Amino acid sequence: MLKNALHPLLHLFLPHHCVGCGSDIMSRQQVLCMHCINRLPVTGFHMHANNPVEKIFWGRMAVTAAASYLYFSKDSLLQHIVHALKYKGNKELGLFIGRKMGELLLHTHRFSDVEVLVPLPLFAARERKRGYNQATVLCEGMAEVLTLPIFKQVIQRQTSSATQTNKNRIDRWLNMQGKFELKQPDLITGKHILLVDDVITTGATLEACGQELLTAPxxxxxxxxxxxxVK
Structure with a gap:
């Protein structure tokens, strides 16, 4: 009864808003309201071989399976969500999205023999400035659902790189060469790794990291x- 009585006061002085639309019609345990959850542009790629994410790596890197949870476009709900995760310190949002990603993979056989989660590493100085690696937060949410270990230190980003935003595919690939170093190959030798990141565009960063991981026998x-x- 006391909790119910205090709830209106708590809401008045410490309002809790949806990250997507700003609505306050939601519980304090939620990060997105049901309206925004229903608006998320789900791709369905996880169910289909030869989907657009897998095609990115054709002829570039051997990938067992690949998928993305949502479609990203400029000035969209998802762009607002990505910004909140990467630049506003909203780790709860990353955990929520990660759990959703994990639930998707439970419903397809295509990722069923994955043994370990590896977040795409950030350069150490950038991670310190941000306070966390958003890919690691996504992995933590996924691990809650998939009960898989996360290997955060198996590969490291050796140097920072110039922004990829205005580069074409070739320039992005050149920009990422030599940026990753495999530190603990014995941990992943013979294993099926799920490499996790936030947004994929040309795949150059994931390719550079993946090629280094594949040097483990x-x-x-x-x-x-x-x-x-979305192009």
């Missing part, structure tokens, strides 16, 4: 991202 790679950029 017998390793296989699948890829899962939060979003796929």
């Amino acid at each position: 017998g390793t296989r790679i699948s890829i899962m991202t939060m979003a796929y950029t």
Whole structure:
């Protein structure tokens, strides 16, 4: 009874808003209201071989399976969500999205033999400035559902790189060469890895990281991202 009585006061002085639309018609345990959850542009890629994410890597890197949870476009609900995750410190949002990604993979056989989650690493200085790696947060949400270990230190980003935003596919690929170093190959030798990131555009960063991971003998790679950029 006391909790119910205090709830209106708590809502008045510490309002809790939906990250997507700003609505306050939601519980304090939610990060998105049901209206925004229903508006999320789900791709369905996880159910289908040869989907657009897998085609990105054709002829570039051996990928067992690949998918993205949502479609990303400019000035969209998802762009607002990505910004909140990467630049506004909203880790709860990342955990929520990660759990959704994990639930998707439970409903397809295509990722059923994945053994470990590996978040795409950030350069250390950038991670310190941000306070966390958004890919790691997504992995933490996925791990809650999939009960898989997360190997955060198996590969490291050696140097920072110039922004990829205005680069074409070739320039993005050149920009990422030599940026990753496999530190603990014995941990992933012979394993099926799920490499996780937030948004995929040309796939250059994931390819550079994946190629380094594949230097561990017998390793296989699948890829899962939060979003796929609509061209």
